[in-house]
Ligand SMILES: Nc1ncnc2c1ncn2[C@@H]1O[C@H](COP(=O)(O)OP(=O)(O)OP(=O)(O)O)[C@@H](O)[C@H]1O
């Protein structure tokens with residue numbers, strides 16, 4: 001078939017784009033011609049007529065193509081499933097396995113034909129006994145898990161046939177749409193046509209699409225977690241989850257799955273981290289923005305930002321091999337501050353993994369985050385306010401305390417809450433630094449664990465997505481999401497409220 | 504403590520409060536003030552006039568070292584306050600600014616209550632022994648700033664919520680609350696209606712009994728009304744400096760004359 005190239009989405013896209021390009025010039029020329037060559041007669045600049053035509057040609061066509069590409073595999077699958085023997089479609093699991101085999105074979109056949117290894121008659125010859133097909137396909141780089149059954153080959157061929165047919169139809173529809181859009185817009189190119197407003201609306205639609213995509217994904221994430229969470233609560237009493245005191249997952253059943261010990265660990269570690277990060281980060285920001293010379297500032301600020309970009313796993317290693325052992329050497333047996341005498345010979349700290357280790361390192365991780373945000377906020381306080389204070393004979397530190405910080409406070413609170421939600425969501429440092437024991441205890445030298453690390457451990461390894469031990473991860477995730485969302489909302493609220501008051 | 508600057512000898516001598524010699528100011532490569540010499544007398548109002556951008560604000564900011572806060576600004580020359588070089592490394596600019604107060608060209612109230620705005624300086628310098636005294640200082644300053652009647656019922660409201668002209672008067676009140684010996688006012692009446700302007704001019708006249716006041720203004724009438732001495736700046740140069748009467752009646756320099764009569768500026 002000569003129109004085969006229409007089935008390829010990439011060529012199709014290029015084709016549509018070139019149609020749009022042609023439309024651009026046609027519409028522009030037509031508008032100019034209708035205006036008698038005088039651009040001032042046109043409602044909009046000539047380019048806007050071109051852009052309108054390009055937009056009309058490309059957007060509906062490409063939009064239909066994308067939707068079609070998403071929908072077609074599902075439709076083809078529905079057409080193929082009835083062809084499979086009843087044994088293969090007994091459960092949802094086996095059906096999906098067979099279907100993925102079918103798709104691989106179909107893809108392999110296409111590849112083999114492209115490379116000239118097979119042709120249509122050769123495939124037809126294989127129909128009754130496709131035992132050599134596995135080796136042939138392996139030759140073109142498609143590895144199959146098992147011998148190809150005849151019904152798989154048949155289904156694969158049906159799939160290929162449908163794909164080719166529908167691909168062609170798709171191509172024709174898309175090109176037709178593109179041409180129709182082009183014709184419409186070029187016909188409309190007339191001095192009175194408000195092309196500029198149309199382009200403006202097109203831009204707005206584009207921006208709205210981007211914004212809604214972001215919101216829709218968030219919604220999708222929440223919904224998917226919500227469904228799994230509902231599944232979980234149908235298996236596990238919510239009272240235990242929210243009010244129980246123990247975290248003891250047991251894959252043989254009888255698990256105690258309470259969020260409280262994990263929540264406690266999360267908050268404890270986060271609070272220690274904030275106690276480290278907030279003062280240090282804030283003071284660093286104040287120094288940088290108010291005292292440091294411009295040269296120092298311009299050198300130190302990017303450095304801090306680099307620090308903020310270090311992957312958290314690296315901080316985790318730092319906790320594991322440096323901070324933890326150091327703390328043990330201070331607070332552990334034989335250490336300077338081990339308090340052994342006070343506690344019947346027991347040292348304060350027995351292992352390197354502890355709340356304090358993770359908290360300290362997480363605090364270090366958050367310092368650049370806090371300081372860089374606060375620095376921006378402090379710098380946004382107008383110089384005229386500082387001048388006013390200096391002009392009354394205040395010292396720099398009085399000025400900062402009485403004028404700059406109060407004016408910057410809402411922003412700084414916002415920054416701290418953002419840091420808090422990062423701390424709550426942090427995983428790697430906790431995995432390596434805090435240990436894996438879920439407990440509620442006030443002792444910062446003990447190992448504890450957090451929500452995020454438990455989510456990871458519940459979902460790694462052999463998992464059965466129907467057991468409560470696995471599904472609990474989604475309930476934990478949703479709780480975490482609600483928690484950080486709440487923090488962010490509060491942060492935004494505070495920032496907004498005070499911004500209104502001060503400006 | 505503030506009273507010892509008004510010793511009888513000083514009053515008799517009418518000696519100069521501020522004496523600037525050979526002042527040059529650069530902003531990076533811009534030469535904003537070129538070799539300016541000025542004597543500002545005690546208990547006198549000195550007006551700085553001149554076209555926009557000629558360096559009036561810049562020179563004013565030299566007198567209380569506010570230019571220190573601008574990184575690219577360099578000040579050369581000598582400025583003596585009561586015979587002491589204010590650019591001497593030994594001099595604490597913070598102390599200096601407590602003595603030489605300033606009202607800025609743009610009103611800059613702090614994002615605090617009206618009361619706290621005015622009480623800011625007195626609190627920092629410990630001028631009040633108790634709340635009642637502070638209340639008194641605040642009220643007196645607001646009255647002198649000609650804004651008391653408008654704000655007396657909402658002292659706790661934010662100063663930033665006032666109108667532009669009210670903010671300007673609040674800033675004047677804030678500056679006089681610390682009882683500076685010298686008050687530098689950069690176009691203090693630019694946003695005021697005639698009534699408020701008259702009240703501020705009254706305040707300037709009152710301040711003159713004890714302090715010296717330097718006022719930048721674009722209004723010739725205002726300069727003539729409130730000042731005893733006038734300095735005319737042009738393109739960074741001090742063109743003419745002398746008694747206000749003389750400058751406005753028989754200016755020596757043709758540039759001064761054309762500015763006053765409205766031909767340049
Ligand atoms: N912060 C600054 N950085 C760089 N240049 C400055 C700065 N402030 C003032 N200048 C320059 O110094 C010159 C004098 O400015 P200045 O503000 O002293 O003028 P002015 O006489 O007060 O004018 P106006 O009457 O408009 O207030 C101007 O050329 C201005 O561009």
Ligand SMILES: [Mg+2]
Nearest residue numbers: 559560608689
């Ligand atoms: Mg000025």
